[in-house]
Amino acid sequence: MLVRSDAGIAQFGIAAVLPFDVSPVQIGMRGTDDGASFEVIGRVRWSWTDGAWNEWLLLFEDGGTAWLGEAMGQFMLLRERPFAEVRSRTVKDVMKGEAPKLGHDVQIDGRKLTVSDARWALCVTAEGELPFTAPSGWRVYSVDLRGAAGECANLQRDGARVSFYQGRYVTLAELAPRGMRVIEGWALPDYAA
Amino acid sequence: MATRSFFYALWCLVVLGLFMIAAIFGWSPFAEGGRAGRGSGGGGTGGGHYGYYGPHHK
C-alpha cells in the first residue's frame, strides 16, 4: 500500500489479500466528473455486520481527490470538506461520540439531509495509493446522510478525528469510464465503449 | 392505439359521408312522405297520423 501525503509517497507493510469481488471499477480506471478527468488510484474495502463496501480514491488532473463509494451496486461521488465548515448540531454531536438517531434531519448549507445509517465499520484491506494508512482491522464510526434529490454525505469518526465527505449519487455511465474491469462472461456496457 | 384511432377516424368519415349523401339527396328515414306512383292517383304514403282521431285525455 502506498500512502500519498504532502511529504510524498511512502510504502507501508503488505496489506491483507483483497477478497474476490465483481466490482466493475479497478485501479487505473479513468473517467470524468463535471468535465474534470480523474483516474482511480486506490481503494479501501470496509465491512460491517451487514455487509461490505468499497471506497475508490479518484485523483483529478488538478491534484484534487474524491471518493467513489460503491455499495449495493450503487455509486456515490464524495469530496472531503473541512469539518469546521459544517455547522450542524447533530454532526457536532457525532463528533463528540454520540450516536445520531436514524431518520433525523440535518441542515447542511441550507439543504436537508437525513441520517440514513450509522454503524461501526471495519477496514478489510486497502490497495493502491491512499491519503492515509488503512490497516486491516482499523475501526471507524461511519454515518451516512441522504437528501431527497440524490445528495449524500458521510461522516467518519476515528477516535477524536472526524472527516466529512459530501456529494451525490452517480451512475457509472455519468462518469464516462474508460478502462473498466473486464469481468468474465459479461459484455462491457455501452457507456464504456 | 394508433390502429384504434385510425378505425375511429375511418368510422367518423363513413358516418359524415353518409350524412353528406343524405343531405345532398335531401333524404331521411323519418320523412313523412316521398315519391309515390306516377300519375295523379291516390292519397299520401306514410302519414302523419295513427288512424284514430279524438283526444287521448282520460
Next chain:
Amino acid sequence: MQPEVPLAPAPAPAVRALSCPNCGGTVELRAAGYTVHVGCQYCGSILETTDGLVKLITQAHLAQAHLEIPLGTRGTLEGIEWEAIGTLQRSQNGAYRWDEYLLFNPYHGYRWLVNARGGWSFGTMLTRTPVRRTHEIHELDGAGYTRFFAGEAQVDRVIGEFYWRVAVGEKVKTGDWVRPGFMLSREADDREESWTLNRLIAEKDVIRAFGVSPSGKIWPPLPHQPSPWGEWLLAGAKIGGMALAFLLILCVVLGGTRWTTSGVLPVAVDGREQTARLGPVTLTGRYQRVQIRADVPRLENGWVDLDYRLVDRKTQQVYAASGAAERYEGADSDGAWSEGSRNSDVSIASVPAGEYDLIVDYKGNRWSQFGTGNPDGGWMEPTNQPQIAVQVGTGTLYLSSVVIAAILLALPWLIGLILHLNFEKARKGESDFAPAGDD
C-alpha cells in the same frame, strides 16, 4: 503512443462456487463482494458470505423449489443483460403472494423483476426520495402517484444471493403509490426506508428474456396497469370532436328551411272532402326536402285531414305525404284540459328539381265530447271563418339525420369511455384505499 487502456489482464472470473455447510450442495456466488446472504437452492438454509467466509445462519431442509426463472438465467431487457441471482417469495401476511427476482449485472448493479398475479414489473431502487404532496399523492420527477396499498410484507421463501441480510418471516412496512404503468414502492423497517420505482413491462418481453410461461388475462387489473382505453380516449376525443364540429358547421351552412309558397284554404262547414291547388312550387336544388306546414288557427274540438300531392308539371311524377292537425279541449273533475296542436308539419324527402303543383286534399272534422255530434257547425261555422294556411318550403338537412349522425359519431368513444370506467373501477377496487362498500 501509449494506448489508453494497457493490455488487459485476464478477465476477472464472474462466479465463485461455495459448498453449503448444511447440505453440501454447490452454491454459486454471482455477485461476490456485494452478496451478504445466500439462500441455498437445495435445502433452503441461509448462509452468510461476506468477503469469502461462509457461515450457516439458519438451517433448513426444504424441498427444492420450482422457480419460474431458475437462478443463473440471463436475459436481456431493453438492451441490458441481467442475471437472476436471487428470489424472494413474499406475501401480505400469507395473503396476496408475489415473487421477486433480484437481477444483477456487474456494470449496472441491481434491479428487481417482480411477478404479481402474472404481471411483471421491473424495479429500480431509487437514490432520491419522492416528495409527499398530499395524503394521497406522492411526486417523483414531476409525476404524481396515487396511494394504493399500505401494509406489511413478509418473506416466505429465500433462494439465492442478496446484498443484505435476509430471513424467512422477516417483515417490513410497505406502501405503494401508482400511476399508469408505474408503481412507487416504499419499504421501511425501524432502521431504514427505501424506495423502488417499478415499471410494468410487457409479458412478451419477459418471455423473450427469461423464458417464463404466459399467464393469460389479468383481471382485476394490476394496480399500475394502464387502462387499455385511457390514452385512446384523449386521441378519440380529438377525432370525435373534430367530426362533431364538422357536423355542426354543416348544420349551420346547410340547415334551415326557406319558405317559398303559401296559400289559404277555406274549410267547408259540411265537412266534405275539398281539394286545392297551390303553385307553382319551383324547386331549384338537384334534390331537396320539401316541408309543408299547415296552420288551422280556429281549430277547436276537431281535426283536419290533409293529403298532399306534389306533382311535377313536366313528368306528372307524384310525391305524396299526409298529415293532420287536431285540437281538443274540455273540462273534467281536475279542471280544464286541452290537447293536440293547431298545426301540422310534414316533410317529403328527396324531391328533384322542377316545377310542381301542390295538391291538397283536406277535410274538416268536428269532435263531440259526448259522441253525439255538434248541434251546430262547431269550429267549422262559417262565421268562425275556418281556414287552413299552408306554407311550402325547401331545405336540405333533416334534424333527425343530424341527431343520428351525432350519436353514431360519439358512440365508439362512449363505448370506450364505459370500458375505461369499468376497467378503472375494477383496478381501484383492489386498493386498500378503495371507497367502502365497493366490494
